[in-house]
Amino acid sequence: MQTFKTPPRFTALYLSMAILAGCAASPTSQNYAQQAQADLNITEQAATEAEQVAPILLPELIGSESLNALIDQALTANPSLQQTLLTLEITQLQRRQTGADRLPDLDAGISASKQEENSTTASETSHTGSLTLSLNLDLWGKLSDRYKAAGKDVAQQRAIYHEAKNALAAEVMTAWLNSVALQHAIDIESQRLQSLEKTAQFIANRYRSGLGNLEDIDTARSAVYQSQARMAEYNEDLARQQRALGQLLGQSEVADLTELNDYPSVLLPVAALPEQNLEQRPDLQAAYFAIEANQLRSKAAYKDMLPNLSLQAALEDTASSLSSALLKTPVWSLLGQLVAPLYRGGELRAAAKIADLEIAQSYQAFRESLLNAVVEVDDALGSEQELAKRQAHISDALEAAKRTTTQYQSKYRAGLVDILDLLTVQQQSYDLAAQLDNLIYQRLANRIALGLALGLGVQA
Template identity: 25%
Template sequence: MKKSLRGMALAALLVLTGCAVAPPYDPPRAEVPASFKEAAGGSWKTAQPAEAAHRGRWWAVFGDPVLDQLQERAADANQNLKAAVARLAQARARLGEARADLYPRVDAGAGPTRQRPSPASRGLPAEANTSPSTLWRAQASVAYEVDLFGRVAAGVEAASAQAEQGEALLRSVQLAVQADVAQAYFLVRELDAGQELYGGTVALRERTLALIQRRYDEGDISELDLARARTELASARSEALDIARQRAAAEHALAILLGQAPATFSLPARPLARLAVSVPPGLPSELLERRPDIAAAERAMAAANARVGVARTAFFPRLELTGALGYESAQLGDLFNWSSRTFLLGPLVGTMLTLPIFDGGRREAGLQAARAAYEEEAANYRQTVLTAFKEVEDNLANLRILADQYRAQDEAVASAARAARLSQIQYREGSVSYLDVIDADRSVLQQRRVATRLDGELARSTVNLIRALGGGWEGQAPAPAAALLPARQPS
């Protein structure tokens, strides 16, 4: 009979030990199109985050040594990046805390206690006298929770997923900083091109004003043409100062990305040229899969799923084994005598096995909250995937349409320059008024300014597309821009 009861107890313990209640993790399937609408061809498979894949120095495709140096400085000194590294260290430390629950806790201590027991505790009358006593104790205690239903394991799983999420978020911040540095750099270069354009315009209008002044002094023209020439010169100078103001602000923003005070950073002027490379359309889907924000969203979902398991274990018993071994004596000199040894098996306070019975619905509410948190993370994951595809489509469309816009804009610049030259000739011959010359010059300036902005938009869209695809690519040569965009026409 005793053997039968012992066997039943052992079987019950084995059954309880195997009853892990954490739900199996089955991430939801996000709806992913077979191909990008804005890409010319290319087969795409369902996105699966591959955070461990190497992204490389994607900005090197621009072939700009200055940009390479700026990226290295940002990697070393950007404060947002350092904060993300610290957050990852916190997540990994919390994982270490969770894993510590898998092992027994051992503590040691020593010290005296002085106590005067009550007469009732000794079975004496209330008026009886009791003497205080001192007890010296030196002992080691051990505590270990038997993970019957996987509560500790689910906590470790949740902490592990959070640590992986922290790593993915670090990569996301890293990619964002790299893209922001490239964006800010190309903005400064675009404004340098604007300054060069307006600098040439100011010089041209200064020469024109000098010519108009001579003709006015000789009585060939009226003061109206002189006033118009002065107005156009002042307007060009004002617009040049506005470009300088914008450039200063862009340079300051770039300094902050590099972790520097704006007063200690300056970037020599160098106008932006039309890019010599472009991201090829139809990249394989593995690039999209490496988006760190998708990886972070998936890991957040995994952590929420593990926390559902933790919430479920609150409905089941908890078994904690405790014990103490050491010495106790009334005199300090006798503390470590062999006869003073003592031990205790079982909890000092409370019980070894606890079984929840009634708590007013607290555990059920906790489980519902954990399930709702998982549904939230699942929705966030699907939204992140949809947003990723939108960003890729947007930038593919930008690059595709920019190719056609470049061709039209180059024609507009050439036509405006031709009209300006003809108006100058006709004005000198007296067949048109100076107002026609001003209009033609304004048109040239406007069209060249638009072309400069398109150069900046091309650079920004290229950076944005690389960022939307999750970084750089390996084993794929970037397509030459000449195959996608026309070269800038001389004007």
């Protein structure tokens, strides 16, 4: 049995090396995580004021049971989202790999050798069994820093996954609304077509009675054909939208939308949305975690310039038979090693500077995400006001157009106006109906964008 002790003169040398290395390895980067939090606080103080209400989820902005079922299906089966989830699971396992560096390694081994001195003597076989325990002492905490950084990577990827879930839910909601809007466009165009066909039949009957002329019939038929062309276009647009929605749901067949519901009867007012809190946005959370992870890696990079102390304990037994070599009478040894990187050609210092620049880079990425978030909120709020005004004006215009259409139908029967005037008024009425429905769709879609901008999403 043997023991090994470090001579006092070498101990003094090791301590001197550690002090010198410590003076050269102090990080100089500023705390970008605190700066990012300060930027976020300033932004929220200048944000649009809203009433404080209980938090709501993104699907509640529409409030449709059939839509909620589609969202649940997409969150379960969408392949792109599943890839993001798998990336999260990989990141979690990578964190476990990083954490393993802080733990001791235990290795067992057995070997056999055969030695023959000359041809006249019998060969001699020896077996060696060993058990080795090695540990890297984390004197400066660099392994701990890298493990914490890996934890921030997991938090960042979890935020990215949550952001992907929110974005997917918003896509499904918008696609569903678009399908409803296209179905409404088909219904409106169908009513227009029926009206045009009745008008064309009425003109044909008048012509047979000796009233009107062939030009009136051709004009009416032209309007019918144009309406039929729009019907074909809208039907294909709806089929295309259903295929796109099916893709979001993770299925190759067309999504079943046989019972398309109408728009919500009551539009949630802007004042009912939660108070603006950009900290809820997963993209900002992910960017913030990236700053924290890079700061921890920067600390570890500077600590790489410090001496590294490792210990290794081993049990070893050598015997002529395999059974005797299984550590029955082992010899143990203990090895302590202190290594200081005195000269690496500037590699370690360059790595530390790169780590500092990566912190600054991630901070600028956070600022970019923050500015985008503010612009998205402002744009959505501005669009909400614009669309609300346009919806009110078009609604009034539609009511006036309906009254005008009724008057022109009576005047045409009395011969006071020609067919072109009547068709023009009818077209205006249906055009306004289509515009109004499209504005309702745009306002609902914009409400989804506003919810995303404010940090609303699905259940985490």
